[in-house]
Amino acid sequence: MKTCLVVDDSKVIRKVARHILEGLSFSVDEAGDGREALDRCQSSPPDVILLDWNMPVMSGIEFLRALGQTEIARRPKIVFCTTEDDVGHIRAAIDAGADEYMMKPFDRATIENKLQIVGVA
Ligand SMILES: [Mg+2]
Numbered sequence: 001m002k003t004c005l006v007v008d009d010s011k012v013i014r015k016v017a018r019h020i021l022e023g024l025s026f027s028v029d030e031a032g033d034g035r036e037a038l039d040r041c042q043s044s045p046p047d048v049i050l051l052d053w054n055m056p057v058m059s060g061i062e063f064l065r066a067l068g069q070t071e072i073a074r075r076p077k078i079v080f081c082t083t084e085d086d087v088g089h090i091r092a093a094i095d096a097g098a099d100e101y102m103m104k105p106f107d108r109a110t111i112e113n114k115l116q117i118v119g120v121a
Pocket residue numbers: 008009010052053054055
């Protein structure tokens with residue numbers, strides 16, 4: 001079973017993403033900020049990460065930069081999740097190591113498509 005870590009400070013968004021991903025036969029884990037996500041990647045890196053931009057403690061972009069400087073057993077694919085307001089940040093996210101991005105609110109078709117693009121569907 002493929003594993004996905006959903007990183008978002010919104011419990012509602014994590015729940016929606018979990019529901020979609022479980023429907024796509026993923027094993028899902030959740031983190032509420034970048035710091036938690038980094039800890040999770042060090043203990044057991046997932047196949048793919050859905051990563052929010054705005055989060056307390058450690059933001060999505062800070063997470064990407066920190067992950068790039070961290071030794072981990074296996075580098076997860078990363079799909080960066082952004083809103084209309086943050087589209088200007090997409091370049092920065094890709095430069096910092098994101099593989100793909102998608103706009104919020106996302107639906108099942110979008111998630112499935114992005115997972116295929118990064119090669120984990
Ligand atoms: Mg957020």
